[in-house]
Amino acid sequence: MNKGIIIGIIAVIGVLVVLGVVLSFEKSDTMEVEDVLNKEITPEEETTPEIQDKLDEIEKINLENEYSPKPREWITSGPFQIDRSEYLLGEKIFVLIGGLNYDEKGQIVFLRPLNSTHYSVYWTIPFDGAKKPAFNYYLQPQLSKSNGYCTVDDFIGDWRVVFRGTDYPNLEFKITKDILPGEESNYQSVC
Template identity: 70%
Template sequence: MKYSKIIIPVGIIIIFSIVIFATTNQESKTMEVEDILDKEVRQNEDSNPEIESKLDEIEKINLENEYTPKEREWITSGPFQIDRSEYVLGEKIFLRMGGLGFDEKGQIVFLRPMNSTHYSVYFTIPFDGSEKSAFNYYLEPQLSKRNGYCSVDAFIGDWRVVFRGTDYPNLEFKINEKILPGEEEDYQPVC
């Protein structure tokens, strides 16, 4: 009993000291963090005019190069459709086919312009209504040294989509000289 009268007050003093120490230590850490954050905010407020000028220049370039894709138009020939009449380099050409007859079989041929009167086959997609009556396909013209597509000039112009093995009329679309923002590096000459 004699020891309990001493141990209880000493225990209370130790617990009280730990709580005060923890609270004091926590407050000082919080103040240090707040001081650092406040310092960073003040540095941003006192920005360098040269940095501000560069940021304004970048924003101006971004506004000039702002890209908004054309609305989808869904140009149709029988069960075949493409989503637009005009694309920029780097945009995917979306082809969808739906409702193909069981006996319809042939090839979808993408023809790229060689000049104002001649075309060459760029890509061919076979189709067979007895196997699939509907499917979607994305096509993105890309430069290729192996295939002889050395520069963007190989793609710019009026393209045609021909449906071999059918009587469906051709579809036409244009690829213009603009490049999708962020894709410029993919369209540097390769030959």
Template identity: 70%
Template sequence: MNNKIVIPIAIGIIIVIGGIIVITNQESDTIKIEDTLNKELQLNEDITPEVEEKLNEIEKINLENEYSPKEREWITSGPFQIDRSEYVLGEKIFLRIGGLEYDDKGQVAFLRPLNNTHYSVFITIPFDGANKPAFNYYVEPQLSKTKGYCTVDDFVGNWRVVFRGTDYPNLEFKITEQILPGNESDFKPIC
């Protein structure tokens, strides 16, 4: 009976020792990585005046195109609010509606400028305080061949937000010619 126990233990010990030997004799899988930081520094020392001028030009363009959204201002008319007084093309206009009275019912109409005196309805958003006293809505002016919005000129200017069915005063905001970086292709003329 002792032989039956000793043999499996001896085989187990031999297997463990063999595994340790195999693991310690394996070569490392690490790869040498070149010191690229030093190479970059060395390359920068060899920049020609023409390359330096081009790099400065690119940096100047990047600084001119730098974009940071305006702070939220929350322009208010009764229970209606928009988050800014000025937007760039590609930014969403955030409409926040909160605290509608039970009998407040009507439409929020976003009016885009046609010229200095006339406006056209861009979108209307219905509201009914009896059904929903508070909600949020995003409006994003985008070019659309089917709706007849062909160029950025269809959006740039002073907009109005009118609250039909209420006595709340209108809100106004402006959309500038500037385009949100990364959205330039969305505002190329389509008609």
């Protein structure tokens, strides 16, 4: 055989070997990743009865404390609205005022119940249509030693909202004895 042919065959074999080696080490643009997001994480050891009892107790408390606010009702009197007819202790009472006439001026007065026939002023919000024909406000009844609101009993019951300086009818709502989850520490007796 001719030396040139032998060298050519060796060169072709060498190129094929080099290509094979290069291709075997070539990196891929994709990477395999194990899907661990959908796998359940389980402890290596079985749960002891004491731990299981505690987990069951926590689950029971979570189910008892599950809270979802009632839908807004928007009770209306003229240009004044409150968002619900019933609130838990700790829920905010939203007041919407919209479309006051230029000459309407007065006060929104929140009256808390003292008993079944008497009320006491809890909060007053002034309004003046000439200065601001629309605005929003919210309040959240809070215990206060200095204001004499010592226990939750000072807030529970049927409240009234009176619109001084107008002929608009009163609004009424109720605050129940139930406390908004997470707000319990705010309603411990302060007096």
